Amino acid sequence: MTPLQVTYSLFVGTGVVLLVASIIGWALKTAVAKGQPHATIDNLNTRIKAWWVMVLVVSLAFVFGRTGVILLFAFISFFALREFLTLTYTRSSDYFALAMAFFVVLPVQYVLVYAGWYGLFSIFIPVYVCLLLPILEVLAGDIMRFLERTSKIQWGLMICVYCISHVPALLTLDIPGYEDRNLLLIAFLVIVVQSSDVLQYVWGKLFGKHKVAPEVSPSKTVEGLIGGILSATALGAALWWITPFNPWQAALMALAINAMGFFGGLVMSAIKRDRGVKDWGHMIEGHGGMLDRLDSVVFAAPIFFHLTRYFWA
């Protein structure tokens, strides 16, 4: 299949899945809830609507190619960073560091990804920003909870800017035999990780009994986890034809990113619980904030990027 045919099949496939989901949601509302308000079913339908919007937005970005995708993820990083830093304790002395984070570090990271400068975009935040940030903070002269404030801003930049930027960074990889198809790698990552989320939720609702980490996340169950990850890995294997991998390689990659996705979700849940909030924000109706939707992708993206780069590029 030509790249164009592959892309079309992928979009048609996604559209069909969403349509089936919408029909199931409508059927549940009519048959089970009989049109009356019903917490779980209404939440499900709101989530499905949000999925339609997200798929449309991402598809639109794909139409605009490399620039569209990089811009999209730059905005996604912006919303995520805003949510993360809103929930961290900062003082008025952090103003300059925060302004640098939003208005310098974020754009620079994405410009580096756009330029494909791997040597710098892979270390800019973990090394340079990590060292420059505390220098800025110490020059502001406020030592109250100094290490806590600096670390939290650095962590916010790692999760919301560095990790998320590794999704569009997939476009910079030079994979022999797979030229001009890198957008499909992004599609593979996003579809597999998000399906893993959805499937864990579905399996959990249907068969969930033993909680995985009740202190951290009240809804994650062992049954949901295993059912979800295995079925999402199977889905990843089934999508091998949009990637440069063969089916069993696709399965292993999918397993790796699903595992990272699950643990990423768990870590972000722990941070939220410690802070006493249920969601990072309220941008996406039915899901919460931007970071709530992406908490699995953030841990999976850099690993997927580096594994692909190491073995295929």
Place this chain on the structure above:
Amino acid sequence: MPTFDALCAYALCVFTRTLTGARMLWVGCAPAAIPRVYYGNHNAHADFALIWSCLPDDLRERTRPVAGADYWLKGKLRTFIAQRVIRAVLIDRNPETRKEDPIKQMADVIDQGDSLIVFPEGTRNTTEETLLPFKSGIYYLAHARPETEFVPVWIENARRVMPKGKLLPLPLLCTLTVGAPVTIGNGEDKEVFVARTRNALLALRPPQA
């Protein structure tokens, strides 16, 4: 064809709401097209912009922030924004030099059917205190127009978005919580009414982690 002023007003709304992701949670009442006095906690210049931008369009056109003339009439840009864009009610904060009674200015606005946005603390709170004591202006206004609804609006996070002295706002999430309206009781004492309005506002503060 909308006027230049209207376009600027629209741009200010879009900018404020996009930057802060501000949401207005109508917890204690619903939006209504009657003259109301919205009063909030004051931490940053952005406060009036936040309440003003998040009101429904039809209400925003008839809502005027109350602001100090000494600050807002300095310079062409500030005068333009205050008089043409946000249509502020400008009062002279100095009791010696002022020619008009601010309470009468505000009461006139209510008589015309418009709403007001006021900050009873009188100045931006830069202390560690949650809420400064209220000035008594709010009582005198309520006394002059007893049927007016005073609607508390708690603004969360504005101080972090625009700390004192800084011009570039930080993009952080703000929430506005709107409480139940407070109306002055028959013959209610000044101290009692001021305390009641202050407590109504404090009660809206989101629980802090």
